[in-house]
Amino acid sequence: MSERFVIRGGRPLRGEVQVSGSKNASLYTLAAALLTADPVTIRNAPEIADIGEMADVCRSLGAEVEVDGTTVNLQAREFTSTAPPMDQVMALRASFLVMGPLLAREGEAACASPGGDVIGVRPLDVHLAGFRALGAEVHREGADWAARAKRLQGARIFLDYPSVLGTVNVMFAAALAEGTTTIVNAAAEPEVAMAADLLNAMGARVSGHGTAMMEIEGVERMHGADFIVVPDRIETGTYLLAGAATGGDVRVTNAQPGELDSLLTKFREMEAELDVSSDGGGVRVSVPRKLQPIQVQAVPYPGFPTDLHAPMAVALTQADGVSTIHERVFDNRTAYVGELRTMGAKIITGGQTVIIEGGTPLTGAAVRALDIRAGASVVIAGLVADGETQVSGVDHLDRGYAHLAERLTALGADVERR
Numbered sequence: 001m002s003e004r005f006v007i008r009g010g011r012p013l014r015g016e017v018q019v020s021g022s023k024n025a026s027l028y029t030l031a032a033a034l035l036t037a038d039p040v041t042i043r044n045a046p047e048i049a050d051i052g053e054m055a056d057v058c059r060s061l062g063a064e065v066e067v068d069g070t071t072v073n074l075q076a077r078e079f080t081s082t083a084p085p086m087d088q089v090m091a092l093r094a095s096f097l098v099m100g101p102l103l104a105r106e107g108e109a110a111c112a113s114p115g116g117d118v119i120g121v122r123p124l125d126v127h128l129a130g131f132r133a134l135g136a137e138v139h140r141e142g143a144d145w146a147a148r149a150k151r152l153q154g155a156r157i158f159l160d161y162p163s164v165l166g167t168v169n170v171m172f173a174a175a176l177a178e179g180t181t182t183i184v185n186a187a188a189e190p191e192v193a194m195a196a197d198l199l200n201a202m203g204a205r206v207s208g209h210g211t212a213m214m215e216i217e218g219v220e221r222m223h224g225a226d227f228i229v230v231p232d233r234i235e236t237g238t239y240l241l242a243g244a245a246t247g248g249d250v251r252v253t254n255a256q257p258g259e260l261d262s263l264l265t266k267f268r269e270m271e272a273e274l275d276v277s278s279d280g281g282g283v284r285v286s287v288p289r290k291l292q293p294i295q296v297q298a299v300p301y302p303g304f305p306t307d308l309h310a311p312m313a314v315a316l317t318q319a320d321g322v323s324t325i326h327e328r329v330f331d332n333r334t335a336y337v338g339e340l341r342t343m344g345a346k347i348i349t350g351g352q353t354v355i356i357e358g359g360t361p362l363t364g365a366a367v368r369a370l371d372i373r374a375g376a377s378v379v380i381a382g383l384v385a386d387g388e389t390q391v392s393g394v395d396h397l398d399r400g401y402a403h404l405a406e407r408l409t410a411l412g413a414d415v416e417r418r
Ligand code: EPU
Pocket: 023, 024, 027, 093, 094, 117, 120, 121, 122, 123, 124, 125, 126, 127, 161, 162, 163, 164, 165, 166, 306, 307, 329, 330, 331, 372, 373, 400
């Protein structure tokens, strides 16, 4: 039988937790390191399965990659391949990020449509249109998208949608292009901005990152760097929501409040108590009175993150009234609803909207982690529920949450991996 989390719920989480470095930002840094032949050291990477998968993708191209706890050393002196194997590409969405660096350094790249969470259609048009705008020829070769260009040329590029990975891939390609690239309608997520910071540390000239308009002045070559990954804002939000859902009192010590406006605002509307420290003390949430129902829209940053939609839904099952969450990023983000219903939640979907009746007792059940964040939602529901919850699909949780059972146990939860 495959592994499960066995959770005996009904205990409010209490205490402090320090979250790992950002999963997604770390994945971008591994791909960014392919832009130079010099060694790049990445520190504070989370100890999760996706880092190992991304390291394998980079190794398949000839890069030397050593993962030692939270430190990753990567050196891509030269490439032995410009096309990662399909099975590795299918392991995670970020694998497609090797396209930009390969195209920029080698003038060619080929990669299958990547795997990742089944949370919507997830097209690649933003990436491919960006490469074409930089002068690459892009076409289909069997299962692969193949791109070729002698030297990419800077261009003004409008993205149809501010795709996170699309912005990062085009930025990587533009970093070594001839001339200046402007990305209009760029993703403003902090992880994109952090990837740009790493590029600048490697000798690139990127400005405007963290906003919808970025400029990338192409350089001839880039060099090595030693870089520290920022804390994971989604993992932060997950622990804060677990604290609130269980009626507990949780502080995330290395939370970055400046990246959490949308969540903190929703906590205030829910009448949770917040202690937001401006001097590095992190964020603490507690629940002195019944949570109030709210309306949420999941949209691109700085809006409420789609990755916290499902964990938020669980907290709202405990609010005093009816809440709604409208999902506007992915078209298949609501599969978790069926699992929560199994546990007794009164929650329904209508199109992209989820309607949650609060004040509902949850009961332990056998449920599945359907993707990373849907997985987080059933774990939180298990912490809230009376009785025993068994969560299968633990591999999804391992992709995104480092030491999850240990961290929850340290907060007073009764969680066991079996
Ligand atoms: N989209 C397009 N065209 C494209 C690419 C995307 O229309 O070429 C659309 C998608 O269909 C979707 C929307 O854009 O409706 C958002 O997709 P986006 O490309 O921004 O997402 P992503 O880059 O594939 C990253 C994170 C996700 C996170 C989203 C949104 C990684 C590896 N993944 O995905 O993280 O939900 O941004 O913030 O960075 C997770 O960590 O669990 C996770 C799923």
